[in-house]
Amino acid sequence: MNTVSDTNTETTLLNDIVLVAENRDTRALTRLFDHYAPRIRSFCLAAQPGANLMADDIAQEVMIRLWNKAHLYNPSSASLNTWVFTIARNARIDYMRKNGRYQSDIDPESFWSEMVDENADPFREAQQQRDQDRIREGLMKLPNDQRQVLSKVYLEGKSHSEASEDLGLPLGTVKSRVRLALNKLSIFIKR
Amino acid sequence: MLCYHPSLDMLTDYSSGSLSLPHALGVSAHLDQCADCREQLRRLNTLGAELFAHQETTAPEAKLDSLKASLMEKIGQQPQPTERRAPAVDERLRSIPASLRRLIPNGYDELDWMSLTPSFKLAMLSNEPGGAQVALSRIKAGAHMPTHTHTGNEITLVLSGAFSDEDGVYRKGDFICRNDDDKHRPRVTKDAECICLIVLDAPIEFTGWFTRLLNPIMRRFHPSTVPSNA
Numbered sequence: 001m002n003t004v005s006d007t008n009t010e011t012t013l014l015n016d017i018v019l020v021a022e023n024r025d026t027r028a029l030t031r032l033f034d035h036y037a038p039r040i041r042s043f044c045l046a047a048q049p050g051a052n053l054m055a056d057d058i059a060q061e062v063m064i065r066l067w068n069k070a071h072l073y074n075p076s077s078a079s080l081n082t083w084v085f086t087i088a089r090n091a092r093i094d095y096m097r098k099n100g101r102y103q104s105d106i107d108p109e110s111f112w113s114e115m116v117d118e119n120a121d122p123f124r125e126a127q128q129q130r131d132q133d134r135i136r137e138g139l140m141k142l143p144n145d146q147r148q149v150l151s152k153v154y155l156e157g158k159s160h161s162e163a164s165e166d167l168g169l170p171l172g173t174v175k176s177r178v179r180l181a182l183n184k185l186s187i188f189i190k191r
Numbered sequence: 192m193l194c195y196h197p198s199l200d201m202l203t204d205y206s207s208g209s210l211s212l213p214h215a216l217g218v219s220a221h222l223d224q225c226a227d228c229r230e231q232l233r234r235l236n237t238l239g240a241e242l243f244a245h246q247e248t249t250a251p252e253a254k255l256d257s258l259k260a261s262l263m264e265k266i267g268q269q270p271q272p273t274e275r276r277a278p279a280v281d282e283r284l285r286s287i288p289a290s291l292r293r294l295i296p297n298g299y300d301e302l303d304w305m306s307l308t309p310s311f312k313l314a315m316l317s318n319e320p321g322g323a324q325v326a327l328s329r330i331k332a333g334a335h336m337p338t339h340t341h342t343g344n345e346i347t348l349v350l351s352g353a354f355s356d357e358d359g360v361y362r363k364g365d366f367i368c369r370n371d372d373d374k375h376r377p378r379v380t381k382d383a384e385c386i387c388l389i390v391l392d393a394p395i396e397f398t399g400w401f402t403r404l405l406n407p408i409m410r411r412f413h414p415s416t417v418p419s420n421a
Binding site: 006026029030033034037038039041042043046056059060063064067068078079081082084085086088089090092093097106107108128131132135136139150151153154155157158159160162175178179182185187188189 | 215235244255265
């Protein structure tokens with residue numbers, strides 16, 4: 001995790017999403033693919049180890065959504081990484097729903113939103129950047145056991161109780177590790 | 192200022208995508224009305240994005256190349272992206288949280304309400320086989336909801352009006368999560384009827400001598416006791 005090169009990469013990716021939105025630039029899309037597709041695949045394989053077909057399908061689906069929705073992306077409502085993460089998460093939920101894990105007549109499209117927040121302003125963008133920097137640095141300093149639980153929850157898509165089964169830890173321990181981590185990263189602001 | 196919110200655990204599961212769809216729907220309808228929780232969620236999503244962005248990636252080069260080739264072929268067939276503006280919202284739907292509009296397409300009055308008592312009506316929004324039940328409850332101004340206990344977790348989100356119970360007063364946008372030990376008797380405030388979204392893991396059990404007769408009805412409509420497609 002090198003913060004300087006991260007920032008450079010992020011600037012390039014941000015330019016590329018604008019090129020896709022404004023010029024339908026396919027070369028910019030390939031660069032976005034080179035960066036994001038391997039991450040989307042890993043994200044899917046974390047939830048379903050060995051499911052390479054699913055990982056390929058979802059990676060492609062997410063890239064198509066980026067192509068079709070690039071003009072809706074608003075940097076003051078979310079960073080590009082956050083936007084792509086929420087799209088990948090939604091695509092994974094969708095895929096699992098259609099393939100039986102969640103049988104439901106509720107359509108997650110209508111509410112697990114990709115946060116196109118119309119009210120976002122430039123002030124928010126600066127706040128967002130600060131949050132992101134703090135979370136990124138905080139993650140590097142997090143004890144392994146807390147980081148491991150966060151990966152279970154976010155990358156493997158496990159609920160707290162599924163994570164506790166996987167790790168052979170009491171549910172209370174999992175919950176308190178998540179809470180400790182969220183506190184250290186100042187994610188939960190007391191109301 | 193709202194007083195009752197989803198727990199941090201629940202928001203985390205919402206952000207990571209592991210919350211069941213019926214619960215996520217309840218959380219989302221609260222988020223539509225709560226800027227505080229939207230901020231928490233924004234930070235939780237940023238955390239998810241950081242973990243996502245810094246994963247180990249191991250896909251073989253050749254595989255990615257063929258995936259890329261097939262993507263480029265597909266985007267050639269995509270229609271031009273649609274305009275940004277969403278269609279104007281129907282007047283009847285304005286007071287309904289955006290997340291619920293698809294389930295309540297013609298407003299509250301057009302739903303299929305069942306009268307369980309003269310002052311208490313219920314309309315089913317979704318029955319997920321093996322999952323939770325999503326419904327709206329509608330109680331007349333000043334009326335009590337029949338005394339009941341929960342046989343599982345219950346989420347209540349106030350959509351209009353207000354009600355109170357032993358623990359407090361709940362207003363539009365408030366999100367209340369109760370578990371199976373609670374036995375309570377909510378009462379709607381006198382000024383207006385109260386409509387709530389309720390998400391039930393298991394059928395409500397009514398404990399009053401008369402309303403006990405409703406239990407077979409509640410069970411009949413709960414997905415945990417209904418064969419799928421019923």
